[in-house]
Amino acid sequence: MAVPTPHVLALPLPTQGHVIPLMELSHCLVEHGIKVTFVNTQHNHDLILASLHLSKSEHGSSLGGVDMVSLPDGLADGDDRKDLALLTQSFSDAMPGELEKLIGRVHESESESGAYKLTWIIADASMAWAFPVAKRLGLRAAAFNPLSVAMFATRIRIPELIRDGVVDEKGRPKRRGTFRLAPGMPPMRATELSWNCAGDPSGQPAILDFILRNNAATPLAEAVVTNSVQELEPGAMALFPDVLTVGPLLSDSQDKPVASFWAEDATCAAWLDAQPAGSVVYVAFGSFAIFDRAQLVELAEALALTSRPFLWVVRPDSASEEWVEDLRRRAGPRGRVVGWCPQQLVLAHPSTACFLSHCGWNSTLEGLVNGLPFLSWPYFTDQFLDRGYICDVWRTGLQVAGETTGTLVGREVIRAKVEELLGDAEIKARALALRDVARRAVADGGSSRRNLTRFVDLVRGSISDLASP
Template sequence: MGVPHFLLIPYPTLGHANPLMHLSQVLATHGCKITFLNTEFHHKRANTEVAGLDNPNGHQIEFVTLPDGLDPQDDRSDHKKVIFSIKNHMHAMLPKLIQDINALHVNNNITCIVVTVNMGWALEVGHKMGIKGALLWPASASSLATCDCIPRLIDDGTIDSDGNPTRKQEIQLSPNMPMMDTANFPWCGLGKILFHHIAQEMQTIKLGDWWLCNTTYDLEPAAFTISPILLPIGPLMESDTNKSSIWQGDTTCIDWLDQQPPQSVIYVAFGSSALIDRNQFKELALGLDFLNKPFLWVVPPCNDNKANNTYPDEFHGSKGKIVGWTPQKKILNHSAIAYFISHCGWNSTIEGVCAGVPFLCWPLVKDQFVNKSYICDVWKVGVGLDKDENGLISKGEISKKVEQLVGDEGIKERSSKLKELTLNNIAEGGHSSKNLENFISWAGS
């Protein structure tokens, strides 16, 4: 068996690039050759420290770029525009890039392409060139299983042919999965064109022999009964937690945390692209003040200073620290962190579970609501924050739920047990470790 050479291609958002970067680091520590393909625009925004990333065994990740076909001033938060521009432009350029990479590595040509969702066209290119392919799904295995069930959901009348729920209801995809509100399917709210793109993408990514998931059998056992090519290889933990994100985090918050008592700080983070309503932002600010406890609050620079994020005049924030971005894994594993107010995005969910930190769940969109069900109802390591009659999570509700957590030793105990159970999967001989080794063997054969 030769040394596998992986070409990894994320869809250019942080939620896709970070887990694929973590996978690339893990593969490199297994001695694999790694080439990481970014769009030119996304690579320029990326953490420059990552670009020179050396792994402990001396292997280096090589970065290459292709243009996304958009102008510099185009709105890259318009996913419809980005998806179709990338498909139209990068698809045509990828074969030449692969040939150029192979010419530089004559004795170690690319053996496997790994993409995240929306980049399935690259699996088509690889398929035509005789290169193996796989998908790394950046969200939960349950959300992937849900998307894989689109034809079934149309056939049984749960959704219409454009992905819209036919009526308000909760369904269960498999007997042991949480109930799912049909209004929170992963594609809801994206519109007809993107729904049809997702339905088509689910067929395209079947060109990948494996659908890799940053999860474990223990966390979502029922999801693996739906799609047999799902392969849990999580939790994806990179060797250097200082480089856990494509974006550079504000490391001053570590010094600040070092000065706080153990298990005293409430960490508040809603991911890289969450937009919170102006009134809700003010209520959250006042709620953090009202708690009278130390807090670390992440307000990303892409959202900061927008009209939504206006701190109320009566907000003091004297007990807390507000930063633009953090090295989140390092923060969550700090001894000063007590609780995690989270949007329940999958990356954050896995990171919180692996740190053994109890959650206060504040889901904002789509699959985050199902993740909240796992956290609160299945694993029982967190509590949900409920909206009032005005549709806001009030400062009183935040205070009430924090006090509930403070007095709940059971949640802390379950959080510690779930951490141990989850991390055991990547220990030597663990379930995910074996899956990863089998995947690497397959890619190099």
């Protein structure tokens, strides 16, 4: 009989910053002849279809050859899905049973057709509840870490942080100042560990418990695949040398949508084309960050004071239309304020000079691979650690705000930081050197390319026993 095509289920943590890199990995697997079914929550599935102007009835939709299906996350329409404690508790309760039903339906369909064979689940490392489900149903499992290897190490090493007196048994800060898990890793503060800066402090116990439950299930995964570059994180890689770094995972074609939750403003490219080379300040704070009106005004005035063109992403859910119109007025003729944009295209454009960013890991890699210097303004979770890489380890950027988060940063401070960054030739030179490191990793013979091949071979090998005699 003919050998079936290998088939994997890809299951991201249901947030934008985790969906995008797993979708990019899924595109890579499809290019290697592997069938991928991408499992979003119903809420996110609907957002993605709407952003692409597809009908919500198209539950069998395909993005660049990646099949899309959905499962309920257990939350009602009016619930706050940016409340991480609420979200993680809800999907941890609701989704395991739904995933088991989905796998049953897939197995039934494949037994009839014989064309495909589902043998793997690739789940976000923060969705490790899926690994016991996979093992119980006879599937193999891989963990996908869309964050830095350093962040993976920080979470796995929680027992050592408790033992060394960095945090107490409940994960709360005990030590002042900075510490490093290993030489070459970024300096960290206990107050900025991901579970201590994940939104409302009342949710901290639930977030820490969620991380510990994921850690306990992670050993069920046969491989940990990470969106990073081993040469960029030698300190963290020394702690976890078996992690397969396959990054930067970046889409290289408009035919491979990255599953954005908001429609991208298609006019950004033409606007950038009209700007001088190396002139534009790009400003974007990801899918979670929220600034109050006073801070938005200070930022708008600071950008205007630089007398440079700027492109500023203000998400539809982060400011009222009245606020946005006020920001556009303040931006004047040199500034452009949009709701969402094709970020990889913007960062690769020759007109873009620097990136004022929240330092999410996707944004960090996307800016890095284009040789851009950063102005770092982290908001929560892993973003403070990423700032440590940018400002302290790689030295490819400057920090905008001080150590105290949540305080108003004035327009003159922001303007001065922009000018300092763009006037620093050494920062720019280091950024270009790291760009070359990242690009070599994904080129033929590079470390990330080799690791991706190893992972593809692992997935393909799972059906080798089904070959015809």
